[in-house]
Amino acid sequence: MRPAELPPRSGAGGGEDRDDATRSLQEEIVDLARALPGPLRRLTVRSGDRSVEVEWAADVVVAPAAAPAAAPASGALQAVTPAAATAPESPAAAPEVPEGTVPVRAPLVGTFYTAPSPGAEPFVRVGDEVEAGQTLGIVEAMKLMNPIVADSAGVVTEVRVGDAESVEYDQVLLLLRPPGGSR
Structure with a gap:
């Protein structure tokens, strides 16, 4: 099942606003996953302070991403770039x-x-x-x-x-x- 095919989670209370926020977050995650270079091994999203962890497949070298053109709107998903998101070492360099x-x-x-x-x-x-x-x-x-x-x-x-x-x-x-x- 692809992320775009996942139904939004319904939360207790909040009604339609909560569903819209969940749907918006889901769309942002799918957009982020599509924009990232190379095949992903793992994409973790936390709703708490809204962080994103990305792990690429071992054989992919990831170039540093360009800075965003504009700051995201208030409440938008913020990507956290861990130090481990830099280019992984090749097996020969290990x-x-x-x-x-x-x-x-x-x-x-x-x-x-x-x-x-x-x-x-x-x-x-x-x-x-x-x-x-x-x-x-x-x-x-x-x-x-x-x-x-x-x-x-x-x-x-x-x-x-x-x-x-x-x-x-x-x-x-x-x-x-x-x-x-x-x-």
Whole structure:
């Protein structure tokens, strides 16, 4: 089913004005999806402060969009451009995992945090020894904090993502050298 074929949701109360607002929002979303370059992997819309998240298919390079000619009318849908909406890296440019290290990957799309709270010491630093089950960081997704834990013991050799950076599914967050591995 295409977005244009979706019937508007009817809300409790508000009557015809609510249906018109929903229909208007739906039309804006469909127009936005058609105007975006390349095939989309995901388009998420939130009604709360009206934000839009766009994720392109992995093999598409997205050029930065031109600035809009005029500001949208009051109450119009505002597109939020996340840092991740810039051109994705090609598979050939993706950093490889050095031999003798174990990658710790992001289990979901979100924001990576190196510490339990702003200003706190990071969970781990390069050179730290970690145990299986130890928290290495947090990925926040949809207001939920998801701990990133070590699957096995090792020494942190590299942290590839900075604090509060957006991460993609399966992205390498940090590297561990197993105990007894080469230095």
